[in-house]
Amino acid sequence: MGEPLLYFPPKQLIEFIMIRSYIQVALRNLWRNRGYASINIFGLALGLTTSIFIFLYVINELSYDRFHAKTDRIYKAWVSGMMPTGEVHDANTAGPMAAALIADYPEVEQVVRIRQHGGFLVGNGDRKFNETEQDFMFTDSTFFDVFSFKLLKGDPKTCLVEPRSIVLTEEYAKKYFGNEDPIGKTLKIEQDTNVSVITGVMQDFPQNSHFHAKMLGSISTLPENRDNLNWVNQNFHTYMVLAEGTDVEAFEASLYAMVVKYVGPIVQQAMGIDLEQFEAAGNSYGYRLMPLADIHLHSGLRFEIEPAGNPLYVYLFLVAAIMVLVIAGINFMNMAIAQSSSRSKEVGLRKVVGSRKLQLISQFLTESVVLSMMALLVAIVLVYLLLPGYNNLIRMNLEFNLFGQSWILPVLLLFAILIGILSGGYPAFVLASFKPSAVLSSNMSSGGRNKGILRNLLIVMQFTTTIVILLGTVVVNRQLTFMQKRDAGFEKENVLVVHRAEALGRQIDALQAEITQHSNVISVAYSTHIPSGGFFGNAHWLEGRGKDEIFTLATYRTSYDFETALDLELVQGRFFSRDMPTDSVGIVVNEATLKVLGIDDPLNTRFFQPSYVGNADEFMPIIGVVKDFHFESMSDEIKPMAIHFMEGNQGGKLVIRLGSGNKPETVGFIQNKWENITAEHPFEYTWLDEEYGKLFDEERKTGQLLSIFSILSIFITCLGLLGLISYATSQRRKEIGVRKIMGASIKVVMTLLSRETTLLLGISTLLSIPAYFGIRAWLQKFAYHLNFHWGFYFLVLLLVTLIVLILAVLTVSIHSYRAASANPVDCLRYE
Incomplete structure (x- = not known):
């Protein structure tokens, strides 16, 4: 006879039989009391x-950005400061910071910048799409050295070196080129006389990444970004890889030397005071570090690439x-x-x-x-x-x-x-x-x-x-x-927002005039931003006060009629008027600005903006005060803001307030007028109440x-x-x-x-x-x-x-x- 298939020593056999008996009895009892x-x-x-x-x-929330090989050594630089309008916590930094980090700090092994540069119309023949700044970003050639995103085609070392180089995600490679191999093929970027070459295809960004670009362009494509040496013009998201064993707290403290070396001269030039005097007045400006894995849940910074989690x-x-x-x-x-x-x-x-x-x-x-x-x-x-x-x-x-x-x-x-x-x-x-x-x-x-x-x-x-x-x-x-029901301070309902207003060029005023003729259109304006859609953060100071009292204001740039398009309530003065040519240099502020800065007589107050380049500072009289409105989430207190007049078409959005009439017919009318002016630019719109609702x-x-x-x-x-x-x-x-x-x-x-x-x-x-x-x-x-x-x-x-x-x-x-x-x-x- 052959050996038994299973052999149990007596003790193990007894234990096996007992366990089997326990399970059999358990199943029998469960069935009896089913x-x-x-x-x-x-x-x-x-x-x-x-x-x-x-x-x-x-x-998923806790796993954000932990898939990178160097996650524990990747840090994002951000700006921390204090000004009369409050604390400054900004996610973006100056362009030259990357090169200075490599040159001045041996602890820094690699640096990469990401630049959001507004939207573009991108085309491959008849396939044309408006790409937002969240979809199309510009970055340095070190992108794939710092991050572990997988490049499927192309050379990670060289694919973003040359100007007009583009790396597409798999999704966008199919979007523009179908099943064809996109490597070596070209795309036409709006306002660029030359075409851009596809040099790589990467896997789609994973869900648990704190940004999700669809197209990466080489920063060298943008000379104004490549050559920008302005240390207070913060447009870049800067990430660095620190060497193994770096004392992060000590390294972060050492970044103040960078402020002294590079930002100090700018302060002296723009304000006529040195950095010590600037800080003695209660101001501060410095660089901090945030671990990559903390960004999604713990950022809370202004101007983050994507909204942070909670x-x-x-x-x-x-x-x-x-x-x-x-x-x-x-x-x-x-x-x-x-x-x-x-x-x-x-x-x-x-x-x-x-x-x-x-x-x-x-x-x-x-x-x-x-x-x-x-x-x-x-x-x-x-x-x-x-x-x-x-x-x-x-x-x-x-x-x-x-x-x-x-x-x-x-x-x-x-x-x-x-x-x-x-x-x-x-x-x-x-x-x-x-x-x-x-x-x-x-x-x-x-x-x-x-x-x-x-x-x-x-x-x-x-x-x-x-x-x-x-x-x-x-x-x-x-x-x-x-x-949702709290008065936001502006009209959300029946407000149409048409994107990529810059596509209209100089004809935007003509379109505005034509659209206004429709009986269901109450008002038309254009603006760089809308409530819920971000803002500029511009430096200002008040006439009659020391230049050490510089502050930043959330800033919109708008055309005439913006106040009627959003039904903003004026509490003093007026909004920009076609009958007042000098209004082009005026500004409208909100009530929070008066409260925070202690302004008692706003209509006799002027703001200045520093030039930084040796020119005379630009003065801007306050011509009106609007009642506070929620241009950000209601989780945040209403901040001081200024509305500047938009000279010409600087891009942004058409804001069209409609009446209670037939909305589909009105939208069709507006689309027809749009396409008569610029047929090659897709007519894309949203509703303001939906955009604002995304904040919640x-x-x-x-x-x-x-x-x-x-x-x-x-x-x-x-x-x-x-x-x-x-x-x-x-x-x-x-x-x-x-x-x-x-x-x-x-x-x-x-x-x-x-x-x-x-x-x-x-x-x-x-x-x-x-x-x-x-x-x-x-x-x-x-x-x-x-x-x-x-x-x-x-x-x-x-x-x-x-x-x-x-x-x-x-x-x-x-x-x-x-x-x-x-x-x-x-x-x-x-x-």
Whole structure:
């Protein structure tokens, strides 16, 4: 006879048989109690599904820019300063900084700059597209040395060296050239008399990158950027790779020498004072470093390439995931505790025939782990089914690849085992501790005082967690509604924004005049920026004050009629007038400018802008003051701003305010007029309310997700209550029968069974009160927020409690009514 396929030494064989026996018994018991097991599995599966979705989002947020080989050594330089208008935290730096870093600091191994240079019309024959500054960026030839983006075609060392060199992503290679090989082919960039050559094709930027260019042009294409030696003209995003072992704090401190060496002379030239005098007046200007991996969540800087994420929401979702898991885990544990009394005789018999306590604990823990594994399997199926909808909701492209991402399956299995052990641990120890003599002689209480207390404590925890999630959801959505409905200070509705106004050239005024003739057009203007669309940050100072009081203002450049196009409210003076030629050098400021700078008589005040090149400083009288309006997110306090007159067509956007008439017909009319002037430039437009609404995308997404989590937490809680009350009524059928024989009505019996739930919910409501402080702290992150006081909080708390109470009582009443309506004779026969 041949050798057996498997050979187990006696001890291992016994252990194998025992484990197999545990699993078989566990499956048999789960099948015997399949109703309660199904409730447990489905409730835990929902909790796991929710948690997996949240963890996918959180992991993605925390993984930004960590895929680069040199991530831990890549830092971004940014400007930190203090001026009379407040702190300056800017993401961009001066052009010459890159060369100076290499020349003056041996710790710097490599430097790369990224320049956003406005939009361009890019064409390949008939294929012409407007590309935004987020899509088309210019960069140094060291781009692929610093970052680890994968170049599929071309030489990473040379592809961005020569002027008019372009690297396309795979997406854009197909967009412009279809299935052809783009290397060596050309694209025509607007306003460039020569063509640009495609020198490389790279993989699309991953989702977890803090910028997502589609086209990279060589910086040497732009002579004004290549040769720019102005140390206070901040247009570049500068990244550097530091040598291994560099003391980052000491290196950052040493960058002040660069300020002294290069910025100091500019201060002297423009302001007539040296750097020490500038700083003695309370001003400051310096360079700081930010680790690459911190940019997405912790930047908070002006002029970042893309809007940063919010770490607060990451932590909020993480807490929500834990809370939902706690709710599901409590269901799991409560059902196990509730069922323990029905299995007491089983435990007694096992002990009589020789089972040890450790064996019993192992048996019950095995059942718990098997159940959690089943829940995990259901959760994995749900994640695969629901992931497309989840991605659509949060506007992301998260992936869940169980086998492609090697860490996912082991982590999930470990997680499920841990949940099974934690949730089943206490019931297992309780069951294993039963004394055979007590349970077999029926001297043991079917309820058990200690078990009842623990079960009630767990239900209170569950209710409290559910109430807190609901409270957070209500407040987040109320805050979002508050921001959306708050008066922004300008007209958002029915305002058409046509992009790439520079395409019209000198004919923009003619188009403006033609469009205005339409009966449904109220006003037409053009501007470099719109609310929500960024701004320039220009240096100014006030006439009559020292030049050491220089400050920066958020700046728009606009045409005539901008105030009527946005329905801005003038509080003093006037806006730019065609009847006042001198208005071309005037400016309009907002109320915040007067408040911050302490200007009492604005219409007799002049601003200056430094020339930096030895010319006379440009003076600008204030001709008007507009009421403060939110040109940035309402999370931020309204900052001082200035509106300058736009001389000629300097690019930007057409801002067209429409009436209440036929919008599609009006847009068609405007498009026709546009195409009569510039047929080769696509007519592309958006609506201002949609553009401004994008500022609230993060809050809107948070509100939607929290709403879903709230519904799930309530559902899981009610599912657990359904299982508990079902089991409790089955255990109390004899008591119910006796009460009915003694004359108790259905209402009395239902009240008896529901009273405990109501009491526990009341305790949970009291325990939820401290959540006020956490919610208030979250609201303080917004410059403008709800008037959140104790009265409002208690009103919301009572509303939330009422919702949970109604759902809980309805859930309990389903089985209570069935138990109360049963024939008392059948109830007495049950035992």
